[in-house]
Amino acid sequence: MFLKRNVHLKKGEAEKAEFLRWLKKMRPDVMVPKISVVVWEDPRVKPKLPNGMRAVYSFHSAGRALKVGIAGGPNASARYNYQHYRCDPQSSTLANDVVKTMPDLNPENVADWIRENTIRIDFILPADTPDEITDALERQLIHKWDPKFEGRRR
Incomplete structure (x- = not known):
């Protein structure tokens, strides 16, 4: 598991470095936020957004x-920690998307499937990071990684 985690961490760190180069070039007037890359792949460990932070998650x-x-604003912790693991017709969640495309999954077993079959590469930023910075990082990752389920293509 460590070797796999290392590969995903390197992937995240490479994207972070590319984003920071772009940000410094395109917006030299903006204070560059501290961005930490976190990889979640152990299904027994539930992701938790630290207090005072926001995230671009994948x-x-x-x-x-x-x-x-993006998990930001007043509902950042809920969005980051658990909303994507459950079906909710009122919001865009990974669970909703997976259940629609995999007939053997349903609202009762999709959370276990997500924990057992996915890894997360997350970018943690201070909560006061301007939305334009967080949005730009999300756009870069969407462009580079072309996610299968994406509701906000910009």
């Missing part, structure tokens, strides 16, 4: 990005 399975999104 889910991957079988070498393919499934979803990229």
Whole structure:
């Protein structure tokens, strides 16, 4: 598992470095935020967004990005920690997308499937990072990784 985690961490760190180069070139007037890359792949460990932070998160399975999104604002912790693991007709979640495309999955077993079959590469930023920075990082990842399920193509 460590070797796989190392590969995903390197992938995340490479994307972070590319984004920071772009940001410094295109927006030299903007203060560059501290961005940490976190890889979640152990199904027994539930992701938790640290207090005072926001995230650009991504889910991957079988070498393919499934979803990229932002957890920011007052509901950041809920969005980051658990919303994508359950079906909710009122929001765009990975669980909704997976259940629609995999007939053997349903709202009762999709969370286990996500935990067992996906890894997350997440980018953690301070909560006061301007939306334009977080949005730009999300757009870069969507463009580079072309996620299978994506509701906000920009």
